[in-house]
Amino acid sequence: MTGVRRSFLPWYRTGYAAALTGPPPAGSGRAPVPAGVRLRDDGGRGRVAVPMVLAGPGDVVGIDPREVGRLEPYDGCPDAEPSYFPYVEFASPDLPWRFTPDGVRSAPLPGGQATREWVRPWLALVVVPAERATLTVAESGGTPVLRCPGAELPDPGEVWAWAHVQVTHDVGDPVTAGAAVARLICPRRLAGGVRYLACVVPAYAAGRDAVVPGPDADPLAPAWGGDGDVSLPAYVQWTFTTGPGGSFESLVRRLRPRRLPSTSGSRPLAVGAPGWGARAGSADAEAGMQGALRPVGVNEPPMADDVLAESLRTAVSRSGPGVELRPPLYGQDYQHGRSALAPSGQGWLDTLNTDPRRRVAAGLAAWAVAVNQEELVDTAWSQLATSRPRPTSPPPDRITDSPTGHITGSMSSRMSGPAAPTAGPDPALAAAVAGSLADRHGIPVTTTPPASEGFAPYYPGPAYALLRGIAPEWILPAVGDLPLDTVALAETNQAFVESFLVGLNHALARELQWRRYPVRADGTFFDVFWGGASAHRLPALAGWNADDALGSHSGPGDQIVLVLRGALLRRFPTATIYLSRTAASTEELLLPAFSGRIGPDTTFLGFPLTTAAATEPPPAGTTPWTVIIQESVSHTRFGLDDPPTEPVDQPIPAPADPPADPVNPPVPNPADDQVSAEPPQSWQDLDWSHPHLADRTHVPMAGPLAGVTLPAARGSAATATWALDAAQTAVAVQQPAFRVRIPLALWLTPPPEPEQPS
Structure with a gap:
């Protein structure tokens, strides 16, 4: 065969x-x-007719x-x-x-x-x-x-x-x-x-x-x-x-590749009066802060307010006799329980606590822990109960009901993963567990173990789901300002991601300590932000070098992320989207490493390709990277295209050549989505605006198209003649899977400089 x-x-x-x-x-x-019978001994009468219907x-x-x-x-x-x-x-x-x-x-x-x-x-x-x-x-x-x-x-x-x-x-x-x-x-x-x-x-x-x-x-x-x-x-x-009107093809044709405005990836922070004794260089000072995603090639400017940075360093490092409230020193447990920042330090801990943008990201994580504290703590006790040694009593009862309900998205479905291995000696852990449980029954409490001992619960779900639950606008600020039917390119903001994860681990450790949980305070409870089968996981926070830069632990660099806003993926969630390039007639594919949603109409898909690698010239004989958006169809379909939309200033590129499929080889669709009075060049061009179909509820055979022979699709050797027979009709109205190719260069190539007036 x-x-x-x-x-x-x-x-x-x-x-x-x-x-x-x-x-x-x-x-x-x-x-x-006609029917009859012939008898063996018929006396020469021959065949006898028998009426039959x-x-x-x-x-x-x-x-x-x-x-x-x-x-x-x-x-x-x-x-x-x-x-x-x-x-x-x-x-x-x-x-x-x-x-x-x-x-x-x-x-x-x-x-x-x-x-x-x-x-x-x-x-x-x-x-x-x-x-x-x-x-x-x-x-x-x-x-x-x-x-x-x-x-x-x-x-x-x-x-x-x-x-x-x-x-x-x-x-x-x-x-x-x-x-x-x-x-x-x-x-x-x-x-x-x-x-x-x-x-x-x-x-x-x-x-x-x-x-x-x-x-x-x-x-x-x-x-x-x-x-x-x-x-x-x-x-x-x-x-x-x-459902709502619009086929996959018509919705794809509505998409317009657009660049994210440089301002769409950030929001202004008022930093002129931070409180806690800190101060900025001016009372009306602002800092632009990007979210977990940002426009490609648009970085946050460095903080130039040395007064603010040093005053924050002082505020988080303040110490003295008695009890004194001060801003949290995020990540201090991962640097041997440091209680103060060194003067003029430049490592990740200093950046996280002296740059207001990084402190806001960590603060968002602390807020997420506060909102979801009951579910997070319940999971921690559940994991402890299945670890070595097993407590002989149930975990402490919840003190209050959760103020905001359950964690949403994939976090809640993955929160109860396998327990992390026990950290620290079993006797110490056993004593701490017994002490915490005994305290709920009136027995004096055992002191919580030091940071290097205790149990570290583990949450394998993507942490971005917690951010989405409390402040989705910080995934990609101002994403709601994008026009509908937009496909845009962004990149991950590793500094934001690491700031959020450190803040998340820091805040959960404090919450568990408050609940008398025998927690290992320097444990890494969350180590993945975006999720996905090939998700990059942070190395253990306690192993970060003090001189490392914030954002240097999340992979090889900022990854490109495709952002689609519109009805396409809400209507067709099984659509396939990937990156493709060809070398020596062999197609290389890159599937998304992670994906997620921002609100009901915006989807993002991250690829294992850094922005730097995507902008490099391709090797000799290799085509540049392109985005493929392909319909997933498992059965034969018949129909006609929706009436075309009015032409716009940025048409989508031509549909791609279809992938090889020996059972149901799809046929490429036309690239032209302009309103035209010209006769169709192929049957795949036929839509409901054609005069043959005007004001008809059913497709007729009789009319201007009767006897017309056209290719099944542009460039196809197969033809069909309208009204010749039912097989020809099936060829003419068959609707194959639609696939479009969009070059990455549309977003990665710098836009042309505006013409200067002469």
């Missing part, structure tokens, strides 16, 4: 039905077939449910895409033509360049808004009956165009009936936010009258037509509701 391909057949018949050559006698719904549509009152395969959309679907046609599949490939009393018919197409051949199916699929239809079942049971206005149904004379067979076979092998399914399509233009009723009904009047008796009619006439209401047997029925 060299591969697998898919092909369409306009009809498929077996047995005596395959031998039918014309219509049955007038007034009959059954086709006669085939069962017709009037002999059927139902379909075996085992024949019904895929329903598209599925029954009860709450958010079907209105851009695609509903359909039903049958296991037996001959079923739609099995009881058809006619043979093959033919007629010339307009222009006389081709002759249409077709077999009229005895079944059709109709789809009607549920509010305009009723489905009733007789008290004695039997076949349900659909009643609706005839104007809601497709042209009964064109049902032949929307019934076909799909055959999957080995490349190079002849097409056979094996691995084949029959399919009925309803070519209705669906509206968004509407509940629909889909029914398989008879296409012949004989089939209708077998269940819904009425005035005498020609059994070969269509089952519906004209004005007024119609009643039809519903052999198969299901319902679905469409």
Whole structure:
């Protein structure tokens, strides 16, 4: 076997039905077939003719449910895409033509360049808004009956165009009936936010009258037509509701690559009156602070206010007799319990505590611990209970209820991971645990173990979820100011990330000590900010060198992050997004290392690629990096494109060449999304604004497109002729997976300098 391909057949018949050559006698719904018998001792009479007719549509009152395969959309679907046609599949490939009393018919197409051949199916699929239809079942049971206005149904004379067979076979092998399914399509233009009723009904009047008796009619006439209401047997029925308008392709085409404004990644901090005896160089001093993400290549300016830095150094280092309140010295337990900063120190501990931007990040983490303290402490006690040694009593009861509810996002689902290994000798830990538990029962408390001893609970979830729960604006400040349908590029801010993680560990250690938990104060409880399968984890905080720079422990450098704002990923959460480049015809892929959401309409995806590496010229023979946004589709779809939008100043780049798929090779979609009166260059260009489709609820065969032959897609060798047969129709309206390629250079290349007036 060299591969697998898919092909369409306009009809498929077996047995005596395959031998039918014309219509049955007038007034009959059954086709006669020549038949006879020959007796061994017939006295020379030869073959004796025996009258025989085939069962017709009037002999059927139902379909075996085992024949019904895929329903598209599925029954009860709450958010079907209105851009695609509903359909039903049958296991037996001959079923739609099995009881058809006619043979093959033919007629010339307009222009006389081709002759249409077709077999009229005895079944059709109709789809009607549920509010305009009723489905009733007789008290004695039997076949349900659909009643609706005839104007809601497709042209009964064109049902032949929307019934076909799909055959999957080995490349190079002849097409056979094996691995084949029959399919009925309803070519209705669906509206968004509407509940629909889909029914398989008879296409012949004989089939209708077998269940819904009425005035005498020609059994070969269509089952519906004209004005007024119609009643039809519903052999198969299901319902679905469409979601908001817009297909994956149309939503991708709305996206516009935009640069993040340099101001969008920061917020001003008023630092003129910090309190605690600290002061700035001026009373109205401000500092711009970036969040966990920031615009590519836009760094925070260094703090130039030496007065503020030194006064903060003094405030956090103040000591004297008695008890004195002072600002927290974040991270002091990871530098051997230091209680003061050294004069003119330049390491990570000094930067964290003397730069107001870093102190704010650590303070946000302390706030997150305060908000989520009950869940965090419960998890710590749970881990301690499963460690060595096991306490013989339950952990202390909670003193107060959580003020803000549960932790949101992936943090809550991953908070109860495996317990971290015990740090420190077991006897000391056992004594501390016993002391803490005994204190709750009136026995004198045992002193909390020193920082180097005790137990360190571990929280494997991404810490950014805690930040999102209390202050999502600090993930990417001013992200809400981005226009909808934006795709932008950012980078991680490692200094913010490390400041937040140190503050988180510092604050949780203090909370656990307050709760009389035998905590190892210099333990690392949180070591990952973004999460993901390949998440970079901080080395143990207690092992950081005093001279290390803040932000130097979070990986090789700031990673690029794609930011999408709009409805695309909310409507299509299974879309695939990755980075791609090609060398020697081999595609190199980079999948996201982490992802997350900011609010309901903004998604970010981080890649294991530093900004510096992304801006380097690619090796010889290698294409530059591009972003691929690809639709995830596991089944065949049919439909027409949404009407194009008005042209804008920054069109999305052309769709990418599709990936190789021998079973269902997608076809590249057109790049042009401009409003145009030109005829389509391929069937993939056809949309609902074409004059052939104007003001129609169902796609017609007759009209300006009849007899037109076009490529299936631009650059494709496959062609299809409109209204020639059902197989050609399937090729013309098939909707493959959509994929677009956006060069990273759109964001990484410096913007052009504005022209100077002459």
